[in-house]
Amino acid sequence: MSSWRNDLGITARLVLALTVASAFIFIVVFWANYRYTASMVEQQVQAHARDLVVAAVQSIDNALRGVVHDQHNFVAMLEKTPRLSNRQVREMVYTNVARNDEIYGATISFEPFASPDKRKLFAPYFFKRLNGSIGFADLSSDGYDYPVRDWYQQPRTLKAPVWSEPYFDEGGGNVVMTTYAVPFYRPGRGGQRRLAGIATADVSIDWLGRQVSSLRLYRNGYAALFSRKGVYLAHPDRSLVLKESIFQVADKVNSPALREIGLSIGRQENGFVKTSNIYGRPSWIYYAPVPSTGWSLAVVFPAEAMLADVHQASRSIALFCAGGFALLLFTIVLVARTVTRPLVAMTAAVGQVAEGQLDVALPERAGGEVGQLARAVAQMQHDLKGYIERLTEATAVRERMASELAIASQIQHSFLPGRLPQLPGAGLAGCCLPAREVGGDFYDVIDLGGGLLFLVIGDVSGKGVPAALYMAATVTLVRTLAREQLPPDRLLQRLNDELARSNDTSMFVTIFCGYLQTNSGRLDYANAGHNPPLLVREGEAAVYHPVLPGLAAGCMEGYLYQAGMVALKLGDALLLYTDGVTEAQDSGGVFFSDRCLLEVAGSVQGESDLLVDTVLKAVEAFAGGASQADDITMLAIKYKHEKAGLAWHI
């Protein structure tokens, strides 16, 4: 994963987050506003369309009802005055046409032989000419045979008034018209009403078309009038009028929605539909029936034009939004920088502090959280300074002490024999491993000449520097006394008295020392509270040589030690050791023990250095990872007669 986001500073993050959030909010608000406005416009248009259609339908219906009303009055008058002459009938028809603007033409057509003069057919027809004068036509003239025409047959059969499907009147006024035909009756024999004929009034649809066209529709909207069967009665495109129906057009443009409107019109319903109009443009269409005739009026608004305002408004709003957004962005950047400036400054300062520049000045004027942070960091800075100062001092002290200890260690090391004397009769090996830098253990071998060796091993109580100091004093004393070749018991008495005389610390030292005559193997020794030496004799099990205990030196002035003697045989090895060997512990606190030492040392058949090495390795293996608790010191003597050397001389 790329970590570019982690690399961004807090300012950039803040700006980015606020920008994204604001952009999202702006877009949502803009979208919601657009949707809301569009729906408002739609509702407005729908309401407007409904009002418009209702008003237009009302107007058309009123006009047609006027015709219906007049025609009914006319028929009622006709029925009430049975004794009319043919001339009177003609005058009535003429007057009807002349007096009514809506009526384009009219006739009273009698049933065969029902006219006043009982002639076979009588149907006087008056109509308005283009110039306004009134023309006459006799429908009973040759060839027309009106009783079989639809306009006559329909009301006759239904025995009810009928509006005809609109039609184009050729020959007459050459106009599109529809006819309202009302049957009229005369009293017949036996008081029964007998059908006497059909009175008709023709209404020009052009007039209706003008009426429809006069509807004031906004933004390229237009109106259309349909017959009950869906035929266009009025439409801005006059080529459709009476020639096409909505179903044919729907088939032509393959629009199920238009077909559905056609069916709805047939059911005399009203509705609001959003679909493509006959020209394929998305439109909103509202339609409603004209009750008197069953026709339907539809108004069509192109959606695009309707939404043009919304789009215009939206563009403006988008522009405002963009402007506002830019302003907001600018503000965000400004505020973010202002808000984060102390933090950025803090970060830089803390970074410098982290690099160790503790004197760097922190931004102080910041308030709030950053101020708290600044104060906390200042406190930390102060504490750190103090701590580092103390640490530096402590380190200096420690380094001085370490250096002194190192020197002390070197000095103490110099108290131990650097190189053991090489005598043909005795193989010597020793080691001393202090538990700390300096320790209280020591061993020494002094060649006193004439094949006489002084051996000593000792262990000062405690560890570390006090033990080391005590050890130094002891070793110095022992060496001095040994060079005087004092017997071992006397030597220890002198040493003990010296140490005990001024011993406020109650420290003491256990010592085993003795003189070995390398030509005979005789060892005269004395012991001051030290562990008994281990005797490894070839072909025998190793044993601890029983020694008189004696009191550790330095405890009590005037103590008397006793001397002892052991005669070493050829091949014998004597191992002197301190309790750091037998009391070495493993991690569980278990001691290496006398028994283990006995086993390990007893298994060694070889020179003294092998004996020391073997024991040391066994102790180390036993201790494992456990830290060394006490100084470990050993001195091994392998007694060998100088026979080999003599043999070589011979």
Place this chain on the structure above:
Amino acid sequence: MEICTRSQDAAVIGAVNGRMDAVTAPDFDAWFSDRLNAAELRLVLDLSGLEYVSSAGLRSLLAAAKQIKVSQGDLVLCGLSGTVEEVFRISGFINIFRVFSSVDQALKAIAEPRC
């Protein structure tokens, strides 16, 4: 290391348990110092619970013995066994302390004025 202290027959018995080495010896020194300050000068140390004593421990015991002698008090030991007894024996300390096998014997001995 733990030291359980109790008084009996005008003596104070300190039962030392655990290990007495360079680390714990100062605890014993402090305990002993408290006894001196309280003028409890007849002390019996019951070492039957002592598992191990190092040379540092011996040094503390020796120092205590010397101090109590100056104050004309008495410090006796009892209950030595195993490694501890071995250490006392090897170092010769068994000879400079009055050592008894049981607390009762130690109490008895401490009650008698020393010759």
